[in-house]
Amino acid sequence: MNVEVIKNGKHHRFQVKQGSNLMDFLLKAGMMTGTECAGRGICGKCRVLVHSGEVPHAASDGASQLHHNTGYILACQSFVRGDLIVEVPSSEEAVDRKVGLHQLPQTYTVADAPVKKRFLSLAKPSLQDQHPDFERILEKIGITGNAPLRLLQHLPKTLRDSGFNITVVFAGNRLLDVEPGDTWGTGYGFVFDIGTTTIAGYLIDLYSGDVLGVDGKANPQRILGADVLSRVASVTERFDNLSTLQSLILAEITQSMRGLLEERGIAGSSVYSLVIVGNTTMTHLFLGIDPRNLALSPFIPCCRKRITLKGSELALPMHPEGDVSVLPNISAYLGSDILSVILTTGMHTQEGYSLAVDIGTNAEIVLSGKGRILACAAAAGPAFAGAHIHNGMRAGDGAIEAVRMIGSDICLKVIGNTPPKGICGSGLIDAIVTLLKAGLLDQRGRLADGEKTVLPPFLKNRIRVRDCYAGIRSPVRGRAGERTGYRCYPKRHT
């Protein structure tokens, strides 16, 4: 079948197999960057305008029908049965946000570095000292472990070319590399925090502890679902999606690493360490581990302990023998990200009670005190910005991010100072607070009838109760989850 796709005013022509799912095709062809619900016909983010051709729909639920009547169809629910001309609305493209990332606190020092270097000026072998090359090094640094084969293969030449002046790179009992000459003081590491929505990467000088570069990206796995459950569901539906999800995240991290290294003119071979944190689903997907049981009762992760790999195992742009450490998770819904919050804030060592809430796509809540730490997680982000909000969008250009009542006026702050295209999480919270203060919203998230409420007349006329109802209930559910979390704990466990 001939499918012509119009995007940003340009026409692209494709040959598509009859019966193909339209969204699958558009995603693969790079004509669409993603949806929020992984093609379950819920979020409406994959709608396209049909210029010519007949497109049969799989289901005929309200949402897709709605779009159909306007000339729009949901690509995820549509199949190619004949020649077709469709337009992908440019406003529907996923916004790749510029994530504002703060510098890490500079508490990282060489003493903590997992990988160490030592310069050695070795005695040259002689007929009186026939020590083998490898043992000559091991004895000097007092370790007994193995070495990578490729190191041994070239060790004799490295030693002799450098006149036996070398720098050994080692981690624990393992030799990583032998570099000619003195390279002490040169060594870099990366830390990546893989969020469901956002990936944050930091390039760190292992000797000074300085953060040399920071990069924030949207998690490209969003094309298979906005939240962890959607992504796990996509694997349950089609097991191939697991390797797609892993490839997407690895490609994005690789690109981030390359960019940061290039900025500073640093070679990948002097990156010896990569630390990964994230929620349990994200770390499973990063490693390509089957995540399906995370979404099924009794919610069992494959592994919780720290997993250590070599850079070469994931083909990352770093030293092939460098350590990739995926930090330990707590449970299926409490990952190494919240563990890092605990360690970074040091809340486990503070007197009295401390409460930490990490609001991302999920909100993790930790309570520390009396020598115990209690933690739980609840859905948050998707409720604010994702699939269930009609005009919801991520915090990119055009998103309402703040709502205030000044006098009797409603003031909006829109990212990028453009006319608003939708509303993001923080905007939605503001809107709810504003509506609550105005007495328009009850505790259960129901909008009061404008008729019966004391409101400025200009507002009374503008509020459409029905459309807003579902939109407000979702974040309320999210907040309710959180509050339940941190309200329950002190009562039950102190």
Added chain:
Amino acid sequence: MNVEVIKNGKHHRFQVKQGSNLMDFLLKAGMMTGTECAGRGICGKCRVLVHSGEVPHAASDGASQLHHNTGYILACQSFVRGDLIVEVPSSEEAVDRKVGLHQLPQTYTVADAPVKKRFLSLAKPSLQDQHPDFERILEKIGITGNAPLRLLQHLPKTLRDSGFNITVVFAGNRLLDVEPGDTWGTGYGFVFDIGTTTIAGYLIDLYSGDVLGVDGKANPQRILGADVLSRVASVTERFDNLSTLQSLILAEITQSMRGLLEERGIAGSSVYSLVIVGNTTMTHLFLGIDPRNLALSPFIPCCRKRITLKGSELALPMHPEGDVSVLPNISAYLGSDILSVILTTGMHTQEGYSLAVDIGTNAEIVLSGKGRILACAAAAGPAFAGAHIHNGMRAGDGAIEAVRMIGSDICLKVIGNTPPKGICGSGLIDAIVTLLKAGLLDQRGRLADGEKTVLPPFLKNRIRVRDCYAGIRSPVRGRAGERTGYRCYPKRHT
């Protein structure tokens, strides 16, 4: 250039780049199986008959000139400068021997196996027991180590498909695999002894200790030299030869393993262990480690200690996580093969003095006693059968392997009961003993003049002193090396 090669009566046509070395081309084209001296113009095993065309010679030393006058040239010293027709004499082909291998003593038992299995029937997870899959296994078998990524990736499915009835495969603190169901009692290993000339392989049942199959092969590295020094020299000359040498031995071992497994209908995935012994050069070449310093004073190996790899690192037909153990060497010229002789004979635990001599291409000599072990090595094999003997050949069809005087008659035993083509090591030793007994040879290996010696008249006429001279001096040098070795030690060290 057009080169036509006649071999076994068949004509093969090739396009060859002008200036190519003729031997290199013939080896690559599979028209020649090998030489003894790695193309140094010494052994004469690469001689070919020129039917038409001019072939310039690199050197014009005696040996090559000799062949040139007869229409034969040394391919290793010759270069393609124009169209050419050459014949490779079929009698010059390397003989792939049927090596007679004895069964290993059946002292190998499951207690010694490096890899262990344990069947586990695990409690299924529940809301009361949310232990992660991986930790559920580790705690049961009491280890804390890492697991290969590919195991973790499929662990959730393996556990659930098998109803949590699994067999774990582990080595030390490391999990190798998790197999569905009960596979206890199924596990195999290989032992390979890589000799300079011969490779011997054994397939072993790790549970019963039975030797299930034995295979002997000629070491295919012979195309780059008959002895360790020639092979190291070939790497010194062209560093690429190192990877060629490694590929050759890996391919041969792979083929041996495949053959033995097929014979018994065993899957490679249940081979968990491969043990390699050999002299120091052979183990360096097996691992692809630069061996050049083994041949240069002060003769330094890259490593002496045991090297452990995974099967997947060398792409061998076994479990990808299985252990490949290259046993430790003693020094540049005393490898893990002689170490195995010590361990197998138990000579280090016996009372009094024990002497072991392992005559291969090199002869290793070990003296044990008074709580000490002394060892040395000396050239042996090549002296007997290799490069320096005009009619020397390896112990294959047509080789004289025994020489006896019965009355005044000389009786020859020829392998394969064919007319003799040459003489192999054991034949040469016999011949020397016979000559010594007949009073024809002095202690220094010089042939006495037939005229001046009491000999049966029929022998007097047949002995040509000049041709035999070099042939006899070589093994004498070899034996002299050995004798020096084991004569010196007791005197100096007891």
